[in-house]
Amino acid sequence: MDLLLEGAEKLKLDLTSLQRERLEKYISEIELFNPIYKLVSYQDKDELIIRHILDSLAGVKVFEALEGSSIADLGTGAGFPGVVLAIMLDRPIVLVERMKRRVDFLKNVILRCNLKNVRIVSKDVSEVEERFDIVTCRAFHPIFDIIDDVDRILSPNGVFAPYKGKKSYLYSEIENLSNWDVSITNLHVPFLDEERIIALMRKKN
Numbered sequence: 001m002d003l004l005l006e007g008a009e010k011l012k013l014d015l016t017s018l019q020r021e022r023l024e025k026y027i028s029e030i031e032l033f034n035p036i037y038k039l040v041s042y043q044d045k046d047e048l049i050i051r052h053i054l055d056s057l058a059g060v061k062v063f064e065a066l067e068g069s070s071i072a073d074l075g076t077g078a079g080f081p082g083v084v085l086a087i088m089l090d091r092p093i094v095l096v097e098r099m100k101r102r103v104d105f106l107k108n109v110i111l112r113c114n115l116k117n118v119r120i121v122s123k124d125v126s127e128v129e130e131r132f133d134i135v136t137c138r139a140f141h142p143i144f145d146i147i148d149d150v151d152r153i154l155s156p157n158g159v160f161a162p163y164k165g166k167k168s169y170l171y172s173e174i175e176n177l178s179n180w181d182v183s184i185t186n187l188h189v190p191f192l193d194e195e196r197i198i199a200l201m202r203k204k205n
């Protein structure tokens with residue numbers, strides 16, 4: 001069985017044929033453009049699937065369980081996790097990215113994968129004005145640097161759900177944020193023996 005399908009199965013995600021087709025198309029667009037656009041780092045296709053696609057897919061069930069509709073992915077880069085979430089979830093997803101060549105790539109992916117639930121905001125996060133029920137990010141700035149912007153663009157009772165590596169890194173990034181409640185979900189990325197979590201952060205009333 002191929003790595004994507006086996007990985008999805010390990011994550012207990014039952015991919016529809018459309019989701020599978022779109023994920024495969026997304027992977028082939030990255031492989032096509034990465035050598036020129038330098039979008040994301042990987043050595044070979046297996047690593048692209050494991051470290052980026054499956055890593056993003058590992059959070060899907062956490063998002064499925066969250067209330068709220070709109071999701072913003074800050075600093076989405078080549079579309080992680082935002083494009084993967086858009087393929088998997090029937091919810092409006094906004095990709096925030098300030099670098100033009102990555103935005104150009106994302107526009108192409110939206111067209112090629114025929115994603116109707118995705119919009120790109122090609123701005124610096126500090127310039128974003130709308131609000132979202134859920135804000136996520138992966139491999140973005142440390143939480144203490146972005147929390148004021150996140151707070152500004154989260155709906156009342158919204159959730160900040162950053163993908164993170166080691167718990168210890170998360171703790172060092174939130175140690176001075178006493179006005180946020182934080183819970184942690186462990187993620188198990190198939191074929192990757194590394195610690196991964198999603199933090200769920202809600203501002204205290």
Ligand SMILES: C[S@@+](CC[C@H](N)C(=O)[O-])C[C@H]1O[C@@H](n2cnc3c(N)ncnc32)[C@H](O)[C@@H]1O
Nearest residue numbers: 075076077080096097098099123124125138139
């Ligand atoms: C390290 S990459 C991570 C990309 C992707 N989230 C991933 O996990 O592969 C960080 C991305 O955030 C973008 N970025 C950094 N600071 C930003 C800001 N303040 N506003 C918008 N985009 C930003 C960069 O251009 C880059 O594409």
